[in-house]
């Protein structure tokens with residue numbers, strides 16, 4: 748029996764037993780970035796360390812997207828989640844995309860799913876947040 752190979756859809760998603768996000772944290776001022784930076788936008792330091800981001804969070808802002816590019820299923824919920832002090836953008840999934848089910852301040856947790864596979868069966872995995 749072989750295991751299916753998986754690759755993360757974005758660089759900062761770490762897969763495995765406990766999927767989580769990984770940020771670059773400025774060693775001088777503590778600002779966190781998910782993309783790679785040559786220097787901190789806050790203090791210009793060039794020293795960064797990798798930090799694990801909490802997988803539980805609180806929904807701080809969201810919008811229900813009803814128009815999107817062809818092939819993108821709508822409506823969906825795009826959100827900003829406070830993960831123990833770090834602001835993370837991600838879609839809110841596994842609940843109906845309407846204001847009765849998605850509310851500011853709701854508790855959410857990181858979840859992952861397979862978005863597709865290539866001809867060798869290697870799966871791409873994306874992340875979002877679901878009600879906790």
Ligand SMILES: [Zn+2]
Nearest residue numbers: 773776787790
């Ligand atoms: Zn900094």
